Amino acid sequence: MDRDQPAAPVNPALRFLPYAVMTVVAGADVAAGPEVGLLPLVSLGPAFAGLVGGWRRTAAVGALALTLCGLLGVYDALLGERRGYTAMAAVAGVTAAGVAAAVMRQHREAELASVRSIAEVAQRVLLRPVPRRAGHLRAAVSYTSAVAEARIGGDLYEVVAAANGVRAIIGDVQGKGLAAVEMAATVLGAFREAAHTEGDLLRLGTRLECAVGRAVAGSEGDEKFVTALLAEITEDGRVVFLNYGHAPAMVIRPGGHVSFVEPSEYALPLGLVAEGDRPRPYQTRFGPGDQLLFYTDGVTEARGRDGSFYPLVERAGLLAGTDPQQALDALCADVLAHAEGPPHDDAAMLLLRCR
Known part of the structure; x- marks a missing residue:
């Protein structure tokens, strides 16, 4: 099994969901301005990536989210303020949690695949x-x-x-x-x-x-x-x-x-x-x-x-x-x-x- 891919086929829409979410958040932040405080929602990208992708893909989405958060912080003039640093920390924390969750999920999927393989052999022998x-x-x-x-x-x-x-x-x-x-x-x-x-x-x-x-x-x-x-x-x-x-x-x-x-x-x-x-x-x-x-x-x-x-x-x-x-x-x-x-x-x- 590829450790960076899910064990079962994934709906293509779920693969593009992290990018779609970050695009929507970026557009809403640009339209609403810095007063609304949408910048931390960029962390939803790596959060969704950790649900369906491997840890490398989750880390890549997290890096993209940090870059996007930095650019939006510059656009909103928040990068040197506490709100800007809080948003960057939120994205980094969610990315780290998503990577850890992806690693644990893939480990469980590998164990489950091994157990299923053994069970299928036993089933063929029995019946x-x-x-x-x-x-x-x-x-x-x-x-x-x-x-x-x-x-x-x-x-x-x-x-x-x-x-x-x-x-x-x-x-x-x-x-x-x-x-x-x-x-x-x-x-x-x-x-x-x-x-x-x-x-x-x-x-x-x-x-x-x-x-x-x-x-x-x-x-x-x-x-x-x-x-x-x-x-x-x-x-x-x-x-x-x-x-x-x-x-x-x-x-x-x-x-x-x-x-x-x-x-x-x-x-x-x-x-x-x-x-x-x-x-x-x-x-x-x-x-x-x-x-x-x-x-x-x-x-x-x-x-x-x-x-x-x-x-x-x-x-x-x-x-x-x-x-x-x-x-x-x-x-x-x-x-x-x-x-x-x-x-x-x-x-x-x-x-x-x-x-």
Whole structure:
């Protein structure tokens, strides 16, 4: 980063504001005469320069302001009087304060840029892009974080092409903030490893239960849990689900028929599962042209201005596009339009299409 430039683009009008202010003050002083006492207002130039510019630019504007103040002092015959010296001292003092403020601001901006860079790397590692093609499926993802300027939060997703078929997960960690991101990383790490080694979806779920259980036992504060939906899509035309208290997947058939594949009984989320309360697998057919939409409650609970929830079933037609990612992006844009801005909760969607 250039230490003399702001970290973010600045409105050009703000760059010219110090010069405009000094020009107006000079004109008003010449027109009004020395009796009005406008000379100290020249210090507004370096004051505004310190808000948007680097320290060198602020110092340059301050030097220009001192020169202008001296010239006006000569014109008003105040340079040898106390009022003239007071005005010069005011300009010099404001310039020094503006330079110090610019240095401190640039230092904070550099630190913030470094933290953002590290955070972006961590975000890419945690929620890396899913493969556009996984086995006999095409995949697309969408993620909108409820935290300003963040790309991830407590929602998670992953798609893995394993020996038994394509395995996918979507989940939602209770709570927000860094603790939720840490728990999401725990679940994703366990899933990415176990999806390749466990031959049975139930055993894969058990591995996730153990990983979350260890994380919950080693954490302090409020009890954490994770709702999750696991799926295994095989090439023989079926998909098997394992649901830990998560919203059911939505199936869109080629003819436009939409339905939700729900378990006969919902199990508790990961982190709360007892030995006898584990979920039972359930399945549905999944053939060419079929689509599966996994989502978190940030999608279905997005509220419009009238308080209505997002009508996911009614908008399923947006997923009819030939490109899965473009279709999912259109659905995501529609969710944001319904909510009239970013959602109040993280919103993740995973779309799988059978080729």
